Amino acid sequence: MIAVEGLVKDFGRTRAVAGVSFHVAAGEIMGLLGPNGSGKTTIMRILTGFFPPTAGNVAIDGLDVERHPLAVRERIGYLPENVVLYPDLTVVRFLRFCAEVKGVPASARRARLDEVIAACGLTEVAGKLIGKLSKGYRQRVGIAQAIVHRPRVLILDEPTVGLDPRQIIEIRTLITSLAGSTTVLLSTHILPEVSMTCGRVIIIDYGRIIAEDTALGLTQRVRGSDETRVRVVGPRPEVLAALATVTGVDELREEAATDGAVTVVARSTRGDDVRRDIAALVVGRGWGLVEMRPLAMSLEDLFVRLVRDDRDAAA
Amino acid sequence: MRTLALVRKELASYFAGPLVYVVIGAFLCATGLQFYTTLNSYVTIGFGLNILDHFWEEFFVNYIAFYLLIVVPLFTMRLIAEERRLGTIELLYTYPLRDREIMVAKFAACLVVFLLFVAGTLLYPAIVYAIQPFDPRPFLARYLGTVLFLASCIACGLFISSLTESQVIASSCTFVALLLFWILTWNEAAVSTSLVTVLSQVSTFDHFHAFATGVIDAKDCLYFVFFIGLFLFLTLRSMESRQWRGRR
Numbered sequence: 001m002i003a004v005e006g007l008v009k010d011f012g013r014t015r016a017v018a019g020v021s022f023h024v025a026a027g028e029i030m031g032l033l034g035p036n037g038s039g040k041t042t043i044m045r046i047l048t049g050f051f052p053p054t055a056g057n058v059a060i061d062g063l064d065v066e067r068h069p070l071a072v073r074e075r076i077g078y079l080p081e082n083v084v085l086y087p088d089l090t091v092v093r094f095l096r097f098c099a100e101v102k103g104v105p106a107s108a109r110r111a112r113l114d115e116v117i118a119a120c121g122l123t124e125v126a127g128k129l130i131g132k133l134s135k136g137y138r139q140r141v142g143i144a145q146a147i148v149h150r151p152r153v154l155i156l157d158e159p160t161v162g163l164d165p166r167q168i169i170e171i172r173t174l175i176t177s178l179a180g181s182t183t184v185l186l187s188t189h190i191l192p193e194v195s196m197t198c199g200r201v202i203i204i205d206y207g208r209i210i211a212e213d214t215a216l217g218l219t220q221r222v223r224g225s226d227e228t229r230v231r232v233v234g235p236r237p238e239v240l241a242a243l244a245t246v247t248g249v250d251e252l253r254e255e256a257a258t259d260g261a262v263t264v265v266a267r268s269t270r271g272d273d274v275r276r277d278i279a280a281l282v283v284g285r286g287w288g289l290v291e292m293r294p295l296a297m298s299l300e301d302l303f304v305r306l307v308r309d310d311r312d313a314a315a
Numbered sequence: 316m317r318t319l320a321l322v323r324k325e326l327a328s329y330f331a332g333p334l335v336y337v338v339i340g341a342f343l344c345a346t347g348l349q350f351y352t353t354l355n356s357y358v359t360i361g362f363g364l365n366i367l368d369h370f371w372e373e374f375f376v377n378y379i380a381f382y383l384l385i386v387v388p389l390f391t392m393r394l395i396a397e398e399r400r401l402g403t404i405e406l407l408y409t410y411p412l413r414d415r416e417i418m419v420a421k422f423a424a425c426l427v428v429f430l431l432f433v434a435g436t437l438l439y440p441a442i443v444y445a446i447q448p449f450d451p452r453p454f455l456a457r458y459l460g461t462v463l464f465l466a467s468c469i470a471c472g473l474f475i476s477s478l479t480e481s482q483v484i485a486s487s488c489t490f491v492a493l494l495l496f497w498i499l500t501w502n503e504a505a506v507s508t509s510l511v512t513v514l515s516q517v518s519t520f521d522h523f524h525a526f527a528t529g530v531i532d533a534k535d536c537l538y539f540v541f542f543i544g545l546f547l548f549l550t551l552r553s554m555e556s557r558q559w560r561g562r563r
Contacts, residue, residue, distance in 0.1 A: 048409040051558050073411040080409075084402040088331040089324070097327075100320030101410050129331070145406070 001026040001153060001183040002047065007056035009042050009207075016042045018207040019056070024200075026152075027180045031198030031215070032187040039207040040187040041081050044157050047185070048078045060153055074103060077151035081158050081187075083142030087131025091122055091141055094130060095148055102149035112148065120144040121170065136167040143174065147182075154178065156186040160193060172197050203306060210306050226268055227295040228275055231261045234287030240264065242281060248274045261290050318416045318423075321407075325424030329390075335428060338386055343435045349378040350439045367449065368529070371440075375457050375527040376520070379436055380464055383429070384493050387465070390428065391472025392486035394421045395554070400480040414554045418473070418547060425469050433461055453529025460526020463539035464519060468493050470546035477553040493519075 002024040009017040017039045024030045032040050046053050047060065049069040058065040060072045086094055095116065099109050117126050120140040125133055130141060139159070146154060159175065160168045175184060175197055188194060194201045195215045203211040232239050239262045244252050251267040268274040275292060282289045329335050357370040398404035407417050440454055472489040479485050499518035503511050515521040519542070522535040 045405075045409075050405060050408050070411045070413065073409060076409070078406075078409045080402065080405045082402065085406075086324075086328060086403055087401075088328050093324075093327055097320055097324040098410070100323075101317050101412060103317075103411065 001028075001061055002030075002185060003057070003059045004043075004047075005057045007043065007046065007058060008054045009039075009046060009051075010054045016207055017046075017053075020204065020207070020209055021056075022202055022209065022212065024183055024185055026183055028200065029175070029179050029184040029186070029198045031194035031201040032185060032204065033189065033191070033194055033201055034187070034204040035189055038205050040204065041157055042207075043204075044078070044155050044185070044187060047155055048076055049073055074149070075152045077146035077149065077154045079142045079146045079154075079156045079159055082161075083139060085130045085138060085141055085145070088129065090127055090129055091117070091133070091144075092126045094141065095144055098145040098148050104149050112150075116144045116148050119147075120174065135162050136164065139163055139167070139171065143171065147178070150182075152183060154182050154184045154186075156184065158187055158189070160188070160190070168193075205306075226274075228266045228268070228278070229255075229263065229291065229293045229295055230266060230278055230282075230289075231263045231291035232282050232287050233261045233290055234282070234285070236262050238285075239282075239287065242285065243278065246274065246277050246281060248277070261288075265295065317412055318420045321412065321417065321420035322424045322427070325421060326427065329424065329428050334389070335431075338389060339432055339435060342382055342386055342432055343438075345382055346378050346436060346439070350374060353378070354443075367443070368453070371453070371457065371529075372524075372527045374439070375461065376524055379433075379461060380523055380527075381497070383432065383461070383465055384468060384497060385490070386432070387429070387468040387472055387493065388486040388489035390425055391469055391476055391489055392482040393476070394425060394473050395477040395550075396479050396482050396485045400482070408557070415551055418550050418554065422466075422469060422473055422547065425473070426466055429465050429469065430462070433458065433465065436461075456526050456529045456531045459531060460523050460535070463526075463536065463543075464523050467519060467539050467542040467546075470543040470550070471496075474546045474550045474553065477550050496520075 002022075004023070005021050007017055007020040008015070020039075020043060022030075032043065034040050045051055046058055047065065049065050049072055052066050061075050063072050063075075065072050089097070092113065095113055096109070099113060104112050117123055120143055122137065122140055122144060125137050130138060133141065139162070143156070143159065146156070154175075156175070160171050163171065172193070175186065178184060179199075186197065198215050200212070200214055202209055203213075230243070232243075236257075240252065240254065243249065243264055243266060246266075248268045249266045250269065253265045253267070255263040255265060257263060266274065266278065275294070279289060279292060353374055354370055357366050363369075395404065398407065408414075440451070443449070444451070471492055472485070475489045475492065476482075476485045479488075496517070496519040498520065499514045500511055500521055506514070516538075519539075522538045525532050525535045
């Protein structure tokens with residue numbers, strides 16, 4: 001449904017996208033993961049026909065974006081980053097405009113608007129000015145305008161940024177409910193987000209794809225190096241010595257002590273087994289186990305690793 | 316159809332805020348005051364024959380057209396600059412709309428708003444007609460000229476609005492540009508006669524003046540049509556520049 005081949009985009013002397021190729025099958029949810037400034041938004045803007053690529057081919061539903069811009073845009077729903085909408089229009093008025101422009105037939109328009117407003121949880125604020133809405137509601141209006149014409153392809157640029165946890169869950173549910181009927185490409189720099197919503201993930205950095213994987217594969221990569229933070233109340237040298245003896249602890253890193261407890265981060269590949277052993281050890285010696293928490297691998301860590309792997313492979 | 320949807324959206328935006336009402340009110344107060352005082356002075360002092368024709372000529376040139384020239388930048392400044400600053404232009408550019416449809420819709424919606432201004436001024440000839448009926452045909456020329464002049468100002472303002480994200484820059488530059496086109500030939504003594512002949516071909520004032528006297532001349536109509544066409548063409552090029560500049 002989305003086919004990108006050898007995509008390059010230059011802004012003056014800066015190369016924002018340097019030869020990106022990927023395919024997204026119909027009905028698939030694909031995540032585009034990368035730090036800020038990695039080229040996610042540029043790729044999405046090219047897909048939507050906002051500006052043309054410097055080189056390479058982009059096709060949506062078999063149609064070349066440059067040669068059939070209008071036909072492509074009719075098939076796309078796009079939520080730009082930091083969604084900004086017309087503050088002086090009401091929600092209904094704005095969505096009606098979107099439906100008109102995007103070719104929702106007049107006879108079906110009212111029903112479709114009601115449907116979208118309900119699906120995005122906008123019923124209570126439908127008559128309010130967009131400028132008076134909270135960030136969460138505005139984001140939902142942004143999604144509503146993207147899906148109002150039942151697009152075959154949905155392109156969402158950081159759909160959950162700036163929302164509170166409850167709203168994030170709602171938006172995720174909405175996106176996953178579209179899977180199957182709609183092809184979704186969404187960008188994010190939040191790692192758990194992709195594993196929760198996306199089937200496949202592309203990781204980009206400096207305008208290049210540095211990894212392409214399933215969400216499961218990515219999660220396993222992250223699991224691959226598990227870190228556990230342990231806070232123990234006990235004599236510091238003995239605690240450190242004892243923890244180092246636990247089988248499976250590859251590396252032990254002490255953090256600055258607060259309120260008298262020894263705080264250590266243990267790196268291991270054994271996951272929960274290590275935590276069980278550590279707990280048994282600490283309790284067995286009669287020390288106080290104040291905190292034990294698996295540290296999720298942050299996106300930064302993953303990037304550092306992926307970039308390192310990438311360079312190793314190149315060398 | 317899509318263009319029409321955009322025109323309706325634009326109009327909804329205009330009338331959502333108080334700006335249109337306030338400015339129409341101010342415009343009609345100002346022109347109304349000038350109508351009363353100028354007519355009074357013409358009638359009491361009297362400048363030779365055709366007092367009323369001379370009055371209408373001065374009233375349209377010095378007041379209606381000039382006040383419109385002052386007000387137009389207040390509305391055109393937001394046309395594209397505001398959408399670029401807010402980022403909403405990204406929506407329009409990724410909706411199934413051609414650039415020229417966006418441009419035409421913005422131009423048309425702004426013109427519709429200003430036709431309300433012009434419609435308000437119909438009151439003045441109506442008042443005079445009620446007191447003393449006259450031949451209304453010269454007013455066809457005067458109002459045609461006003462609408463053409465207005466559309467020219469809007470086209471120029473639309474172009475300048477497409478160049479910047481700042482509404483302050485857009486409105487001040489538009490005002491200066493419109494004023495320059497208006498006063499180009501005012502100081503005839505400062506330049507040679509041959510230069511004045513050239514300048515008077517370019518000046519909006521001179522071409523509008525012909526309409527204000529009640530004459531429709533194809534040359535003046537063509538001038539304004541060309542003026543509008545030129546600035547709409549430039550606006551389109553400016554909108555397309557995002558394709559090679561990579562910015563909205």
